[in-house]
Amino acid sequence: MIATFLGIALFLAAGNQVADVDLSAPPKVPAPTAPNEPTKPSPARGVRGRGRAYDGGSKPLPGTPPISVRLDQILSYMDRESGRQKWTLEVVVTNTGKTDLSIPVGDDSDAVLADKDGDRRCLGFEVRLGDTLSAMIGYVESVSNSRQPLSIARLEPGDTVRFRLPFDKPTANNKRAMANDPNLEVTVRASLHRMVMDHDMDWEEQIGDDVRSENSLPFWP
């Protein structure tokens, strides 16, 4: 009786998975036009205010999201459009704080961020081989806009969201060879950003520090 009660309590404490977000869709490429016809450049977007202060102490910067990132599994699948094998990494993001937390879960960056009057956030995921900057093998972000409620997931403490992140195996193999380290494993860094309009430019500003994944996964060629 007591064991059953404890089991239920642990189950409740474990939280619920409130969303399943697939960010592995291929990036949108411009519609085919005539060969060599000029295409529109990407929307203007800048990055500013990045860099943690030297001698600023070891405490997390204000605004660092209270989340943990756990790598669950690596899956491969055959892409129907290209007929090529693709790889995706499933990660579980958990609200480790003591209060409710809103995180971006929109998977269409252009559509969600286009309405610049809302409070716009991005949760970026860097997939790395090892943990060095040069070993990034994929980057993708989920996005939210306060004017699009469906792009926001509200997590109670312990609640989770599962994300599927794409990465490129050939690039991973190249990076592994360049690093001359066959034991490098896949890791993830998550970072929260706000989008700020300033002088007709969309600026990406990070909120707080990066959050490193609490584990890594082996990935063999």
Add this chain to the structure above:
Amino acid sequence: MKPRHLTILFAVLAAALLPGVAHAQYSSCYEFACDSYAVYDPNANQISGYSRTVDYWWGGWYLYAESLLEDPNGETVDDVSAAGYSDAEADVSYAPGPSGGYEVDGVHSYQLEDDIAYDGDSYYDVWVPPPPVITSVTTDPQPWYSGNSYSINIYGSGFTDQPVIVGCSGIDQSQWTVYGTQISGVLNVSTLSAACTIGVIVDGFWVTAILLEPPTPPQLSCSPTGSPAGSPATLTRGSSITCRATGGIVTQWSFSGQSSDGTDFSVPGPSTGSSWLGTMVVGGTVSATVGGQTLSQAVTVTARPWFALVLMPPAEGSQAPMGSCGMNLLTSPPDPTEGSTNGVAQSVYCYGFTYNDTPVPAGGPNEGLYYVLAPLTDLSSYPWELNPGVTDPDDPFYQHQGGCFPTIDAIVAAAEAHEFGIATTSHYTEVRDYLAIPAQNPDPLSEALVRLSDGDIRKAIQAMYQAAHDAGNVEPPIGLPPNINYPPYRTCGQ
């Protein structure tokens, strides 16, 4: 009896027995035979005919025949006479202009010993059809190589017969499909010993010429070419390449490449066409399957030299908090457990940038790959901050330094030298020295940046800046002077 005479005899019999298949014809000779005949050759656009007078029995009389060819308007366009013993044949020929009915009129006579003259006449009608109307002709790219099959489509109206191929031997033209408005065919080109040109003729009218080449080894070449010959095709990033395959039908184009930072790219190309062209942003290998054989051409993409270095910004003191590198955060008293300057000072390479990227237009080996169009706009700054405990004379920390403890000036000087001094190594000079190396600087690095999406480009540039920032994480050798008087404050002599 001569064979020709038998032919005429059988023709007359056939005309009598099978009137439905005979052309309009007539002859009215007595005591001798006579006839007229004509045929239209659409391939040569030529009417050929004759009128003949023949003595089948004696062969000793002098015969006369005249052939007049009349056009559809009744105008005589050719007039030929002939005379002889046994037979007299007057041949006419003419390249008709307008379509319509033409007629060969024969005038025949001979004179017997008794000076009795006999005469007669004959005629034969021939029809010249109107030409078909050709509106367009499409073929597989030329030249065509022997040992392959190629398609041809002829569009227009008035087609009545399948095309005729002239000019070269060894062309299998059996697979024609003829409609009123379209002729489609597949021509199999057998082995040729030399190049030649075939002509395609429809209903007697010239349609097109096609150059045939003897078999050559499949080849793939790209322009601009490399130097010396045989080396990789070389071009500047963002310029256009044209690759051509010869010696067979191309069934697949593809590109594979790798950027300098190890990012892998694979671009499937079209499955037809003898050329593939487009903007190149990353080097690699262009491949083409030609006549079942896969050929490759290495391509080297060189850097655009106008991407200069991102410069180190000046150290400029405090600024409003922005993003993750905000200042004005230190509070008094300094905390001896926080950082190497114990909370007396902090600084940061606060980086920011804008960039201009674009995907490669559709249609070439690097279709859809993103690259940076122009040098970055660098918006980085280097703010620093001193703790109010070392700047505010009324602050208790400020008031408890000096004497047997380091002076405020000494503490500030050491902290500033540590953060952004340039006489010796500081956090500032560490970043500056890192950026001074082109192979580490975000601007030349971004020049070579190629990714699958705009987000990847942005993140990669950010990683370049972050690497420069992280170069400043190494603690400089100059630290704060020892024996700073932190709380609980002491007094000299204690």
